[in-house]
Amino acid sequence: MLLRDATLVDSAGVRVGDVRIDGDRIADTGDLAPHGDEPVVDLDGTAVLPGLVDAHVHYSLSGEPSVEDVIGMSDAELALTEARNARATLEAGVTGVRVMGARDVDVEVRDRIAAGDIPGPRTVANCRSITATGGHGHHLGREITGADDARRAVREQAKLGADFIKFMVTGGVTTPGSDPGAVALTDAEIDAIVDEAHRQGLHTATHAHGSAGAKAAIEAGVDTVEHGTLLDEEGTEMLVREDVTLVPTLSAPHHIVRNVDAAAEERTQTEAVYERHLESFRRAVEAGVRVAGGTDAGTPYNMHGANAAEIQFMHDHAMDALDAVVAMTETAADAVGLDDQGTLEPGTYADLLLVDGDPTDDLTRLNDPSVVVKGGEVVAGGDPRIRRALADALAD
Ligand SMILES: [Zn+2]
The missing domain is CATH 3.20.20.140 (Metal-dependent hydrolases)
Incomplete structure:
Protein backbone atom coordinates (compact mmCIF):
# COMPACT_ATOMS: atom_id res chain seq x y z
CA MET A 1 0.00 0.00 0.00
CA LEU A 2 1.07 3.58 -0.62
CA LEU A 3 0.93 6.62 1.68
CA ARG A 4 0.98 9.62 -0.68
CA ASP A 5 1.80 13.26 -0.31
CA ALA A 6 3.13 13.07 3.25
CA THR A 7 5.56 15.36 5.02
CA LEU A 8 8.37 12.92 5.80
CA VAL A 9 10.44 13.63 8.93
CA ASP A 10 13.55 11.65 9.89
CA SER A 11 17.33 12.04 9.90
CA ALA A 12 17.22 12.64 6.12
CA GLY A 13 15.35 15.91 6.84
CA VAL A 14 11.84 17.27 6.36
CA ARG A 15 10.52 16.81 2.82
CA VAL A 16 7.38 15.92 0.86
CA GLY A 17 7.21 12.29 -0.24
CA ASP A 18 5.46 8.94 -0.32
CA VAL A 19 5.93 5.74 1.70
CA ARG A 20 5.20 2.24 0.41
CA ILE A 21 4.41 -0.38 3.08
CA ASP A 22 4.71 -4.08 2.31
CA GLY A 23 3.70 -6.36 5.18
CA ASP A 24 5.44 -5.22 8.36
CA ARG A 25 8.18 -3.26 6.56
CA ILE A 26 8.71 -0.03 4.67
CA ALA A 27 9.33 -1.11 1.07
CA ASP A 28 10.20 2.28 -0.40
CA THR A 29 10.31 5.99 0.40
CA GLY A 30 10.45 8.94 -2.01
CA ASP A 31 8.46 10.12 -5.02
CA LEU A 32 6.51 6.94 -5.82
CA ALA A 33 3.85 5.95 -8.37
CA PRO A 34 1.18 3.41 -7.34
CA HIS A 35 1.66 -0.15 -8.59
CA GLY A 36 -1.41 -1.53 -10.41
CA ASP A 37 -4.36 -1.70 -8.00
CA GLU A 38 -2.27 -1.00 -4.90
CA PRO A 39 -4.32 0.74 -2.17
CA VAL A 40 -3.41 4.43 -1.83
CA VAL A 41 -4.05 6.73 1.13
CA ASP A 42 -3.68 10.43 0.37
CA LEU A 43 -2.24 12.19 3.41
CA ASP A 44 -2.51 15.82 2.25
CA GLY A 45 0.74 16.78 3.93
CA THR A 46 0.19 14.93 7.21
CA ALA A 47 3.61 14.33 8.76
CA VAL A 48 4.98 10.78 8.84
CA LEU A 49 7.81 9.99 11.26
CA PRO A 50 9.39 6.75 12.37
CA GLY A 51 7.81 5.60 15.66
CA GLY A 337 20.25 -2.19 19.82
CA LEU A 338 16.80 -1.98 18.21
CA ASP A 339 17.77 -2.77 14.63
CA ASP A 340 15.65 -1.80 11.65
CA GLN A 341 13.76 1.04 13.24
CA GLY A 342 14.09 4.75 13.93
CA THR A 343 14.17 5.87 10.28
CA LEU A 344 11.91 5.81 7.21
CA GLU A 345 14.52 3.93 5.19
CA PRO A 346 13.36 1.02 3.00
CA GLY A 347 13.71 -2.31 4.80
CA THR A 348 12.97 -0.95 8.28
CA TYR A 349 9.82 -1.85 10.22
CA ALA A 350 6.67 0.00 9.20
CA ASP A 351 6.52 1.65 12.63
CA LEU A 352 5.07 5.06 11.90
CA LEU A 353 3.78 8.08 13.71
CA LEU A 354 1.33 10.24 11.74
CA VAL A 355 1.05 13.80 13.02
CA ASP A 356 -1.13 16.68 11.90
CA GLY A 357 1.37 19.27 10.61
CA ASP A 358 5.18 19.49 10.62
CA PRO A 359 6.30 18.67 14.17
CA THR A 360 9.61 20.51 13.73
CA ASP A 361 7.56 23.76 13.62
CA ASP A 362 5.71 22.83 16.82
CA LEU A 363 6.95 19.82 18.78
CA THR A 364 3.78 19.70 20.92
CA ARG A 365 2.14 18.16 17.81
CA LEU A 366 3.93 14.94 18.75
CA ASN A 367 1.93 14.71 21.98
CA ASP A 368 -1.24 13.84 20.11
CA PRO A 369 -0.50 11.60 17.11
CA SER A 370 -3.24 11.14 14.51
CA VAL A 371 -2.36 7.50 13.97
CA VAL A 372 0.25 5.06 15.30
CA VAL A 373 1.33 2.14 13.11
CA LYS A 374 3.50 -0.74 14.38
CA GLY A 375 4.73 -3.40 11.99
CA GLY A 376 2.24 -2.32 9.32
CA GLU A 377 -0.78 -2.42 11.66
CA VAL A 378 -2.76 0.52 13.01
CA VAL A 379 -2.43 0.30 16.80
CA ALA A 380 -3.75 3.68 18.00
CA GLY A 381 -4.85 7.07 16.84
CA GLY A 382 -7.58 9.64 17.07
CA ASP A 383 -8.02 10.80 13.46
CA PRO A 384 -10.97 8.68 12.24
CA ARG A 385 -10.59 9.58 8.56
CA ILE A 386 -6.96 8.59 8.22
CA ARG A 387 -7.31 5.75 10.66
CA ARG A 388 -10.16 4.12 8.72
CA ALA A 389 -8.57 4.64 5.31
CA LEU A 390 -5.25 3.32 6.55
CA ALA A 391 -6.74 0.33 8.36
CA ASP A 392 -8.71 -0.62 5.22
CA ALA A 393 -5.67 -0.24 2.95
CA LEU A 394 -3.38 -2.18 5.29
CA ALA A 395 -5.95 -4.97 5.64
CA ASP A 396 -6.11 -5.40 1.84
ZN1 LIG B 1 15.58 5.46 35.49
Whole structure:
Protein backbone atom coordinates (compact mmCIF):
# COMPACT_ATOMS: atom_id res chain seq x y z
CA MET A 1 0.00 0.00 0.00
CA LEU A 2 1.07 3.58 -0.62
CA LEU A 3 0.93 6.62 1.68
CA ARG A 4 0.98 9.62 -0.68
CA ASP A 5 1.80 13.26 -0.31
CA ALA A 6 3.13 13.07 3.25
CA THR A 7 5.56 15.36 5.02
CA LEU A 8 8.37 12.92 5.80
CA VAL A 9 10.44 13.63 8.93
CA ASP A 10 13.55 11.65 9.89
CA SER A 11 17.33 12.04 9.90
CA ALA A 12 17.22 12.64 6.12
CA GLY A 13 15.35 15.91 6.84
CA VAL A 14 11.84 17.27 6.36
CA ARG A 15 10.52 16.81 2.82
CA VAL A 16 7.38 15.92 0.86
CA GLY A 17 7.21 12.29 -0.24
CA ASP A 18 5.46 8.94 -0.32
CA VAL A 19 5.93 5.74 1.70
CA ARG A 20 5.20 2.24 0.41
CA ILE A 21 4.41 -0.38 3.08
CA ASP A 22 4.71 -4.08 2.31
CA GLY A 23 3.70 -6.36 5.18
CA ASP A 24 5.44 -5.22 8.36
CA ARG A 25 8.18 -3.26 6.56
CA ILE A 26 8.71 -0.03 4.67
CA ALA A 27 9.33 -1.11 1.07
CA ASP A 28 10.20 2.28 -0.40
CA THR A 29 10.31 5.99 0.40
CA GLY A 30 10.45 8.94 -2.01
CA ASP A 31 8.46 10.12 -5.02
CA LEU A 32 6.51 6.94 -5.82
CA ALA A 33 3.85 5.95 -8.37
CA PRO A 34 1.18 3.41 -7.34
CA HIS A 35 1.66 -0.15 -8.59
CA GLY A 36 -1.41 -1.53 -10.41
CA ASP A 37 -4.36 -1.70 -8.00
CA GLU A 38 -2.27 -1.00 -4.90
CA PRO A 39 -4.32 0.74 -2.17
CA VAL A 40 -3.41 4.43 -1.83
CA VAL A 41 -4.05 6.73 1.13
CA ASP A 42 -3.68 10.43 0.37
CA LEU A 43 -2.24 12.19 3.41
CA ASP A 44 -2.51 15.82 2.25
CA GLY A 45 0.74 16.78 3.93
CA THR A 46 0.19 14.93 7.21
CA ALA A 47 3.61 14.33 8.76
CA VAL A 48 4.98 10.78 8.84
CA LEU A 49 7.81 9.99 11.26
CA PRO A 50 9.39 6.75 12.37
CA GLY A 51 7.81 5.60 15.66
CA LEU A 52 9.56 7.16 18.64
CA VAL A 53 12.19 5.17 20.53
CA ASP A 54 12.55 5.85 24.25
CA ALA A 55 15.95 4.75 25.56
CA HIS A 56 15.03 4.86 29.26
CA VAL A 57 11.65 3.75 30.59
CA HIS A 58 10.47 2.01 33.77
CA TYR A 59 7.42 -0.12 32.97
CA SER A 60 7.45 -1.17 36.64
CA LEU A 61 6.80 2.36 37.94
CA SER A 62 3.67 4.39 37.18
CA GLY A 63 4.54 7.92 38.28
CA GLU A 64 3.83 7.25 41.96
CA PRO A 65 5.12 10.00 44.26
CA SER A 66 7.38 7.42 45.89
CA VAL A 67 9.02 4.33 44.43
CA GLU A 68 8.33 2.71 47.82
CA ASP A 69 4.75 2.04 46.64
CA VAL A 70 5.99 -0.49 44.10
CA ILE A 71 8.25 -2.47 46.40
CA GLY A 72 5.41 -4.42 48.03
CA MET A 73 3.87 -5.60 44.75
CA SER A 74 3.86 -9.30 43.92
CA ASP A 75 5.46 -10.37 40.64
CA ALA A 76 1.96 -10.92 39.21
CA GLU A 77 0.88 -7.36 40.08
CA LEU A 78 4.13 -6.03 38.70
CA ALA A 79 3.69 -7.92 35.41
CA LEU A 80 0.15 -6.59 34.92
CA THR A 81 1.23 -3.06 35.79
CA GLU A 82 4.04 -3.35 33.26
CA ALA A 83 1.66 -4.61 30.57
CA ARG A 84 -0.64 -1.61 31.14
CA ASN A 85 2.28 0.83 30.96
CA ALA A 86 3.67 -0.80 27.81
CA ARG A 87 0.30 -0.34 26.08
CA ALA A 88 0.09 3.34 27.09
CA THR A 89 3.60 3.85 25.73
CA LEU A 90 2.79 2.28 22.37
CA GLU A 91 -0.47 4.21 22.00
CA ALA A 92 1.46 7.47 22.42
CA GLY A 93 3.53 6.62 19.34
CA VAL A 94 6.54 4.99 20.97
CA THR A 95 7.28 1.81 19.02
CA GLY A 96 10.65 1.03 20.62
CA VAL A 97 11.75 1.10 24.25
CA ARG A 98 14.67 0.14 26.43
CA VAL A 99 13.09 -0.71 29.74
CA MET A 100 15.02 -0.50 32.99
CA GLY A 101 14.23 -3.65 34.90
CA ALA A 102 12.66 -4.44 38.21
CA ARG A 103 13.06 -7.92 39.67
CA ASP A 104 12.82 -10.50 36.84
CA VAL A 105 9.54 -9.44 35.24
CA ASP A 106 10.63 -7.19 32.36
CA VAL A 107 12.07 -9.92 30.14
CA GLU A 108 8.72 -11.78 30.34
CA VAL A 109 6.81 -8.65 29.35
CA ARG A 110 9.25 -8.12 26.46
CA ASP A 111 8.69 -11.68 25.22
CA ARG A 112 4.88 -11.46 25.45
CA ILE A 113 4.91 -8.22 23.45
CA ALA A 114 7.16 -9.83 20.82
CA ALA A 115 4.82 -12.83 20.65
CA GLY A 116 1.84 -10.52 20.05
CA ASP A 117 0.07 -11.55 23.28
CA ILE A 118 -0.04 -8.01 24.71
CA PRO A 119 0.30 -4.62 22.98
CA GLY A 120 3.52 -2.69 23.50
CA PRO A 121 6.60 -1.24 21.84
CA ARG A 122 9.46 -3.45 20.64
CA THR A 123 11.28 -3.78 23.95
CA VAL A 124 14.89 -4.19 25.00
CA ALA A 125 14.93 -5.40 28.62
CA ASN A 126 17.19 -6.25 31.50
CA CYS A 127 16.22 -7.88 34.78
CA ARG A 128 17.58 -6.55 38.03
CA SER A 129 19.72 -3.43 37.81
CA ILE A 130 23.01 -4.00 39.61
CA THR A 131 23.70 -1.81 42.63
CA ALA A 132 25.95 -1.71 45.68
CA THR A 133 24.49 -3.42 48.74
CA GLY A 134 22.02 -0.85 50.10
CA GLY A 135 22.61 1.40 47.06
CA HIS A 136 20.24 3.22 44.68
CA GLY A 137 17.33 1.03 43.59
CA HIS A 138 18.35 -1.88 45.80
CA HIS A 139 14.72 -2.82 46.57
CA LEU A 140 14.08 -3.98 43.01
CA GLY A 141 17.68 -4.56 41.92
CA ARG A 142 20.56 -7.01 42.49
CA GLU A 143 22.80 -5.89 45.33
CA ILE A 144 26.48 -6.73 44.97
CA THR A 145 29.61 -6.52 47.07
CA GLY A 146 32.93 -7.24 45.41
CA ALA A 147 34.12 -7.88 41.85
CA ASP A 148 33.33 -11.62 41.84
CA ASP A 149 29.79 -10.94 43.03
CA ALA A 150 29.46 -8.24 40.32
CA ARG A 151 30.49 -10.75 37.66
CA ARG A 152 28.08 -13.34 39.07
CA ALA A 153 25.25 -10.78 39.01
CA VAL A 154 25.87 -10.09 35.31
CA ARG A 155 25.84 -13.82 34.54
CA GLU A 156 22.54 -14.19 36.42
CA GLN A 157 20.90 -11.45 34.35
CA ALA A 158 22.28 -12.93 31.12
CA LYS A 159 20.91 -16.34 32.11
CA LEU A 160 17.46 -14.83 32.65
CA GLY A 161 17.54 -13.33 29.15
CA ALA A 162 18.66 -9.73 29.70
CA ASP A 163 19.46 -7.75 26.53
CA PHE A 164 21.73 -5.35 28.41
CA ILE A 165 23.11 -4.71 31.89
CA LYS A 166 22.28 -1.63 33.92
CA PHE A 167 24.27 -0.65 36.98
CA MET A 168 24.08 2.19 39.47
CA VAL A 169 27.50 3.81 39.62
CA THR A 170 26.19 6.63 41.87
CA GLY A 171 23.35 7.11 44.34
CA GLY A 172 19.95 8.36 43.19
CA VAL A 173 17.27 10.84 44.25
CA THR A 174 14.47 8.28 44.62
CA THR A 175 16.29 6.03 47.12
CA PRO A 176 16.29 7.56 50.59
CA GLY A 177 19.75 7.71 52.08
CA SER A 178 21.72 7.34 48.84
CA ASP A 179 23.96 10.21 47.70
CA PRO A 180 23.55 11.12 43.99
CA GLY A 181 26.95 12.80 43.92
CA ALA A 182 28.96 9.93 45.37
CA VAL A 183 30.53 6.98 43.55
CA ALA A 184 28.82 3.85 44.89
CA LEU A 185 30.89 1.05 43.33
CA THR A 186 34.61 0.31 43.35
CA ASP A 187 36.64 0.43 40.13
CA ALA A 188 37.08 -3.36 40.38
CA GLU A 189 33.30 -3.85 40.59
CA ILE A 190 32.63 -1.51 37.64
CA ASP A 191 35.32 -3.20 35.53
CA ALA A 192 33.90 -6.64 36.32
CA ILE A 193 30.35 -5.60 35.35
CA VAL A 194 31.30 -4.02 32.03
CA ASP A 195 33.82 -6.70 31.10
CA GLU A 196 31.45 -9.59 31.86
CA ALA A 197 28.52 -7.90 30.07
CA HIS A 198 30.62 -7.38 26.95
CA ARG A 199 31.85 -10.99 27.10
CA GLN A 200 28.18 -12.02 27.09
CA GLY A 201 27.50 -9.75 24.09
CA LEU A 202 25.36 -7.37 26.15
CA HIS A 203 25.62 -3.60 26.14
CA THR A 204 25.88 -1.66 29.40
CA ALA A 205 24.04 1.36 30.77
CA THR A 206 24.97 3.21 33.91
CA HIS A 207 22.82 5.39 36.09
CA ALA A 208 25.14 8.34 36.89
CA HIS A 209 24.46 11.66 38.58
CA GLY A 210 27.89 12.69 39.88
CA SER A 211 30.69 13.25 37.36
CA ALA A 212 33.23 11.03 39.14
CA GLY A 213 30.89 8.06 38.81
CA ALA A 214 30.21 8.77 35.14
CA LYS A 215 33.95 9.03 34.47
CA ALA A 216 34.70 5.76 36.25
CA ALA A 217 32.06 4.00 34.13
CA ILE A 218 33.32 5.60 30.89
CA GLU A 219 36.86 4.54 31.82
CA ALA A 220 35.59 0.95 32.20
CA GLY A 221 33.99 1.06 28.73
CA VAL A 222 30.28 1.65 29.47
CA ASP A 223 28.06 2.14 26.41
CA THR A 224 25.42 4.62 27.64
CA VAL A 225 25.39 7.10 30.52
CA GLU A 226 21.92 7.77 31.97
CA HIS A 227 21.06 11.24 33.38
CA GLY A 228 24.62 12.71 33.42
CA THR A 229 23.28 15.23 35.90
CA LEU A 230 26.51 16.75 37.19
CA LEU A 231 28.93 16.15 34.30
CA ASP A 232 32.02 18.34 34.45
CA GLU A 233 34.11 19.37 31.45
CA GLU A 234 36.41 16.36 31.67
CA GLY A 235 33.45 13.97 31.86
CA THR A 236 31.89 15.62 28.81
CA GLU A 237 35.15 15.33 26.85
CA MET A 238 35.41 11.67 27.81
CA LEU A 239 31.92 10.98 26.45
CA VAL A 240 33.01 12.39 23.08
CA ARG A 241 36.41 10.70 23.05
CA GLU A 242 35.14 7.27 24.07
CA ASP A 243 32.08 7.51 21.82
CA VAL A 244 29.59 6.99 24.66
CA THR A 245 25.92 7.91 24.28
CA LEU A 246 24.27 10.21 26.83
CA VAL A 247 20.60 9.69 27.74
CA PRO A 248 19.79 12.95 29.56
CA THR A 249 16.26 12.05 30.85
CA LEU A 250 15.20 15.70 31.23
CA SER A 251 11.58 14.66 31.90
CA ALA A 252 12.48 13.14 35.28
CA PRO A 253 13.64 16.26 37.18
CA HIS A 254 11.10 18.41 35.28
CA HIS A 255 8.23 16.52 36.91
CA ILE A 256 9.82 16.03 40.33
CA VAL A 257 10.53 19.74 40.92
CA ARG A 258 7.00 20.71 39.81
CA ASN A 259 4.98 18.06 41.59
CA VAL A 260 6.57 16.26 44.48
CA ASP A 261 5.80 17.60 47.97
CA ALA A 262 8.35 20.33 48.64
CA ALA A 263 9.38 18.66 51.88
CA ALA A 264 10.21 15.30 50.29
CA GLU A 265 13.85 14.27 50.11
CA GLU A 266 13.73 13.46 46.38
CA ARG A 267 12.47 16.96 45.58
CA THR A 268 15.07 18.66 47.76
CA GLN A 269 17.82 16.58 46.16
CA THR A 270 16.50 17.18 42.63
CA GLU A 271 16.01 20.94 43.09
CA ALA A 272 19.56 21.23 44.34
CA VAL A 273 20.93 19.88 41.06
CA TYR A 274 18.27 20.74 38.42
CA GLU A 275 20.07 23.78 36.99
CA ARG A 276 23.32 21.83 36.94
CA HIS A 277 21.57 19.03 35.06
CA LEU A 278 20.37 21.42 32.35
CA GLU A 279 23.84 22.98 32.17
CA SER A 280 25.44 19.52 31.81
CA PHE A 281 23.04 18.74 28.97
CA ARG A 282 23.75 22.03 27.15
CA ARG A 283 27.50 21.52 27.49
CA ALA A 284 27.23 17.97 26.18
CA VAL A 285 25.24 19.06 23.10
CA GLU A 286 27.71 21.87 22.38
CA ALA A 287 30.64 19.46 22.74
CA GLY A 288 29.08 17.08 20.21
CA VAL A 289 28.17 14.24 22.57
CA ARG A 290 25.81 11.72 20.96
CA VAL A 291 22.44 12.15 22.69
CA ALA A 292 19.64 9.55 22.75
CA GLY A 293 16.17 10.53 23.98
CA GLY A 294 14.93 8.80 27.10
CA THR A 295 12.26 9.95 29.54
CA ASP A 296 12.77 7.88 32.70
CA ALA A 297 8.97 7.41 32.43
CA GLY A 298 7.43 5.95 35.56
CA THR A 299 9.46 8.09 37.97
CA PRO A 300 7.40 10.50 40.15
CA TYR A 301 4.68 12.23 38.04
CA ASN A 302 6.53 11.26 34.83
CA MET A 303 3.67 9.39 33.14
CA HIS A 304 3.82 6.67 30.51
CA GLY A 305 2.41 8.06 27.28
CA ALA A 306 3.85 11.56 27.80
CA ASN A 307 7.13 10.40 26.26
CA ALA A 308 7.20 12.87 23.36
CA ALA A 309 7.58 15.77 25.80
CA GLU A 310 11.24 14.74 26.17
CA ILE A 311 11.81 15.90 22.57
CA GLN A 312 10.36 19.28 23.50
CA PHE A 313 12.60 19.51 26.60
CA MET A 314 15.75 18.60 24.60
CA HIS A 315 14.80 21.32 22.08
CA ASP A 316 14.00 23.91 24.77
CA HIS A 317 17.37 23.48 26.45
CA ALA A 318 19.85 23.00 23.59
CA MET A 319 18.94 21.05 20.49
CA ASP A 320 17.62 21.95 17.08
CA ALA A 321 14.04 20.58 16.69
CA LEU A 322 14.93 18.01 14.01
CA ASP A 323 18.04 16.91 15.96
CA ALA A 324 15.82 16.34 19.01
CA VAL A 325 13.45 14.18 16.93
CA VAL A 326 16.40 12.17 15.58
CA ALA A 327 17.74 11.74 19.15
CA MET A 328 14.48 10.03 20.11
CA THR A 329 14.19 7.92 16.96
CA GLU A 330 17.31 6.84 15.06
CA THR A 331 19.94 7.60 17.70
CA ALA A 332 17.96 5.95 20.50
CA ALA A 333 17.26 2.87 18.34
CA ASP A 334 20.98 2.52 17.52
CA ALA A 335 22.06 3.08 21.13
CA VAL A 336 19.81 0.38 22.59
CA GLY A 337 20.25 -2.19 19.82
CA LEU A 338 16.80 -1.98 18.21
CA ASP A 339 17.77 -2.77 14.63
CA ASP A 340 15.65 -1.80 11.65
CA GLN A 341 13.76 1.04 13.24
CA GLY A 342 14.09 4.75 13.93
CA THR A 343 14.17 5.87 10.28
CA LEU A 344 11.91 5.81 7.21
CA GLU A 345 14.52 3.93 5.19
CA PRO A 346 13.36 1.02 3.00
CA GLY A 347 13.71 -2.31 4.80
CA THR A 348 12.97 -0.95 8.28
CA TYR A 349 9.82 -1.85 10.22
CA ALA A 350 6.67 0.00 9.20
CA ASP A 351 6.52 1.65 12.63
CA LEU A 352 5.07 5.06 11.90
CA LEU A 353 3.78 8.08 13.71
CA LEU A 354 1.33 10.24 11.74
CA VAL A 355 1.05 13.80 13.02
CA ASP A 356 -1.13 16.68 11.90
CA GLY A 357 1.37 19.27 10.61
CA ASP A 358 5.18 19.49 10.62
CA PRO A 359 6.30 18.67 14.17
CA THR A 360 9.61 20.51 13.73
CA ASP A 361 7.56 23.76 13.62
CA ASP A 362 5.71 22.83 16.82
CA LEU A 363 6.95 19.82 18.78
CA THR A 364 3.78 19.70 20.92
CA ARG A 365 2.14 18.16 17.81
CA LEU A 366 3.93 14.94 18.75
CA ASN A 367 1.93 14.71 21.98
CA ASP A 368 -1.24 13.84 20.11
CA PRO A 369 -0.50 11.60 17.11
CA SER A 370 -3.24 11.14 14.51
CA VAL A 371 -2.36 7.50 13.97
CA VAL A 372 0.25 5.06 15.30
CA VAL A 373 1.33 2.14 13.11
CA LYS A 374 3.50 -0.74 14.38
CA GLY A 375 4.73 -3.40 11.99
CA GLY A 376 2.24 -2.32 9.32
CA GLU A 377 -0.78 -2.42 11.66
CA VAL A 378 -2.76 0.52 13.01
CA VAL A 379 -2.43 0.30 16.80
CA ALA A 380 -3.75 3.68 18.00
CA GLY A 381 -4.85 7.07 16.84
CA GLY A 382 -7.58 9.64 17.07
CA ASP A 383 -8.02 10.80 13.46
CA PRO A 384 -10.97 8.68 12.24
CA ARG A 385 -10.59 9.58 8.56
CA ILE A 386 -6.96 8.59 8.22
CA ARG A 387 -7.31 5.75 10.66
CA ARG A 388 -10.16 4.12 8.72
CA ALA A 389 -8.57 4.64 5.31
CA LEU A 390 -5.25 3.32 6.55
CA ALA A 391 -6.74 0.33 8.36
CA ASP A 392 -8.71 -0.62 5.22
CA ALA A 393 -5.67 -0.24 2.95
CA LEU A 394 -3.38 -2.18 5.29
CA ALA A 395 -5.95 -4.97 5.64
CA ASP A 396 -6.11 -5.40 1.84
ZN1 LIG B 1 15.58 5.46 35.49
